[in-house]
Amino acid sequence: MNSPSPVTEQPLALYIHWPFCVSKCPYCDFNSHVRESVDQAAWRAALLADLAHEAAQLPGRRLGSIFFGGGTPSLMPPETVAALIEAAEAHWGFEPGIEITLEANPSSVEAARFADLASAGVNRVSLGLQALDDAALKFLGRAHGVDEGLAALATAQRAFERVSFDLIYARPDQSLADWEAELTRALGFGTGHLSLYQLTIEPGTRFATLFEKGELAAYDPDEAADLFAATQALTGAAGLPAYEVSNHARAGEASRHNLAYWRYADYAGVGPGAHGRRGGVATLRRKKPENWIAAIERNGHGIEREDGLVPAERGIEALLMGLRLAEGVDLRHVARVAEGEPPLDPAALARLESHGLLRRDGDRLRVTGEGMPVLEAILREIVRA
DSSP states (O other): OOOOOTTTTSOEEEEEEEOBOSSOOTTOOSSOBOOSOOOHHHHHHHHHHHHHHHHHHSTTOOEEEEEEEESOGGGSOHHHHHHHHHHHHHHHOEEEEEEEEEEEOOOHHHHTTHHHHHHHTOOEEEEEEEOSSHHHHHHTTOSOOHHHHHHHHHHHHHHOSEEEEEEEESOTTOOHHHHHHHHHHHHTTOOSEEEEEEOOOOTTSHHHHHHHTTSSOOOOHHHHHHHHHHHHHHHHHTTOOEEETTEEEOTTOSOHHHHHHHTTOOEEEESTTOEEEETTEEEEEOSSHHHHHHHHHHHSSOEEEEEEOOHHHHHHHHHHHHTTBTTOEEHHHHHHHHTSSOOBOHHHHHHHHHTTSEEEETTEEEEOTTTGGGHHHHHHHHBOO
């Protein structure tokens, strides 16, 4: 099932999901699974088949980015990563300077593969450091310690052209001073990109179970707002301002792959649970690894659902994604995908603009720095569902 895309002028993005992890972190609600063994040859063949099917639905496009996510894709054999990159180039062709990102855990075992992954074609890595405190890492269920994580970061900086890492803040008992010290240290490592996420308690996770039992408390929202403000101040002063709510980068270092999502470009999704969007069609792969690979063997692809999106739905999605960006959203682009006026509430728009939470410059609408801490509330106010 396919549909003409309103955004074919933009390069295509490709997401490849590797669902396996060594262990499941208590905060994680991603499609990740622990298995005693993985048939690497079968998984390589299945991913290549799923990729070929998706390429047939999106002919004549060129790739601007590839993102290997998970799970823990740094556990993939580098030969499999290389085969997928080569197949993607054969199917679509690459834009000059294509960005190829792989998520990695900062363990010594995985760091030993970094040089081979770089040789396979990966030119950007995103490391899940998550904290610079051993007690916090233990609380978060991470398998690495601070020293091991920083050693992996140094290895990554030698192996890859571009490096990012994640930190989770607003952890229980973390003070403003604690976070300022941790973030200041992180900014000293010299990477061009940081992803900084407030800890959230997601349904179905171990943290959610502990929260329901009263054994884990949620962070106070007012105190979390103070941490968010400190984050903006420190990263901005260091030359890595937020270009999206949780993502910070030096000039030219923003994740081009994630920008494709937020700018509402087309992207192909391959692997268990992967989402994709081909113009007016949203795709979803089967989530459970065993069900996905059985579907590949049966059908030649892992698709569970293909849902046609009406123009109004596309307009809403484009607004919800684009307003996460500091640059905001181009309302002409929203009008194209919505095939009509952007689905905005004019009265709410005017009210929030008068309060300094929104700003409109010609055809571009953006949430101000004052508005970003309450982004979700703003979106509920202004976007007509």
